[in-house]
Each structure stands twice: as C-alpha cells, then as structure tokens.
Amino acid sequence: MKLIDDKGRIFNKINILDLLFIVLILFLVFLSVIKIFGANLEDLTATDENVNIEFTASIVMDKGYLDVINVGDQLGETKQFLDAYIEDVEVVEVMATNLDQNGNEVVSVDPTMEKAEVVISANVPYKNMSYKLGNQELRQGKIIFLESQFYRYKAQIESVKVVN
Incomplete structure (x- = not known):
C-alpha cells in the first residue's frame, strides 16, 4: 500500500x-x-508573577514645567492608579553644544530647558519576559508616559533593576 x-x-x-x-x-x-x-495567544501560555522593580527615567522640558513632580506621587494610566510611586526627583540643568564665532564647539547651559531624573519604585507583573507598568513595557531606552493625577510627561527609561 x-x-x-x-x-x-x-x-x-x-x-x-x-x-x-x-x-x-x-x-x-x-x-x-x-x-x-x-x-491573545500570548495570554494562553503566560503566567503572571509580580516583581518589585526600581527604574530611573529622564524628562527634558521647558523650564518651570517639572516643578509639579513630587516624591510620593502615585503613577497611573487612563485614570486608574497603579502600584508605582516616585521615590526621588532631581532637576538638573540641560547642557547644549553650540558654535562660537570661530566655529569652535562651546558647551553651555541651556537657559530655557531643564531635565528631571526621576526614580520610581513599582510592583509590576513580569509577563512574557518583560516588565509592564499598566500597558507600557519597561526596558532601558524605551519612551514611556509618566502620568499622575496632576501631570502626564513623556520620559525615557535610563535603567531598570529588580529589588527585593
């Protein structure tokens, strides 16, 4: 046969x-x-495991707008609070590179901009080999939105680490 x-x-x-x-x-x-x-197909095989993480994000804005970010602010997403809190905020000057009249590079302080370096601690799910803050994936270099009751800023993640 x-x-x-x-x-x-x-x-x-x-x-x-x-x-x-x-x-x-x-x-x-x-x-x-x-x-x-x-x-979703990924939900059929994934298991949720909550992990405590700490990540640092930087925000560059016009001077004066970053004063509303305070230590202890609870972050949220789409009018729903998450288990994420601001632990530290440091506002620093933004350095700009310009050319002088001879064509040489000059590094100086930009008087119109400031940068906030924000440290956030959160209890987030570890799912499909990534950390999620609401619907946003947390990984170094990723652009996310930091949103609280009083503000919503676009920030870039500088570092992510798991804490116990």
Whole structure:
C-alpha cells in the first residue's frame, strides 16, 4: 500500500487537497474563537508573577514645567492608579553644544530647558519576559508616559533593576 496513490489520495482514503482544505478551515475556526473571546495567544501560555522593580527615567522640558513632580506621587494610566510611586526627583540643568564665532564647539547651559531624573519604585507583573507598568513595557531606552493625577510627561527609561 502506497502513501499516495495514482489519484492523489493519502492511504486510498482522502485527497491531499481535501486534507489541506480541512486543515485551513480548522485553523480559521481556531482564530475566530480567539478573536470572539478576546484572548491573545500570548495570554494562553503566560503566567503572571509580580516583581518589585526600581527604574530611573529622564524628562527634558521647558523650564518651570517639572516643578509639579513630587516624591510620593502615585503613577497611573487612563485614570486608574497603579502600584508605582516616585521615590526621588532631581532637576538638573540641560547642557547644549553650540558654535562660537570661530566655529569652535562651546558647551553651555541651556537657559530655557531643564531635565528631571526621576526614580520610581513599582510592583509590576513580569509577563512574557518583560516588565509592564499598566500597558507600557519597561526596558532601558524605551519612551514611556509618566502620568499622575496632576501631570502626564513623556520620559525615557535610563535603567531598570529588580529589588527585593
């Protein structure tokens, strides 16, 4: 008995094209069920594990706008508070590189800008090999939004570390 006979049937039972069509239909039904019930494929295998982390983010803004960030502020997302708090805020001057009249580089303080270096501690889920603060992924170099009851700033993550 051959695997595929002269008529293109597997074990003299079913045509190869019919088998491919049945597999395609089953795959489409599977995707439809996932779409209807709103589950992501990654959620089917992932386990949530909450981890305490501390990350540092920097915000560069016009002078005077960063004064509203205070130690102890609770961060949130879409009008919902998260388990994340500001531990330290340091506002520093922004250095700018310009050219003098001879074409030489001159490093000076930009009088219109300031930079806040913010340290945040949070209890976040570790899911699919990444830390999430609400819907935002936390990793070095990533741009995130720091949002509290009084402000919403775009910040760049400088470092992330797990604390016990």
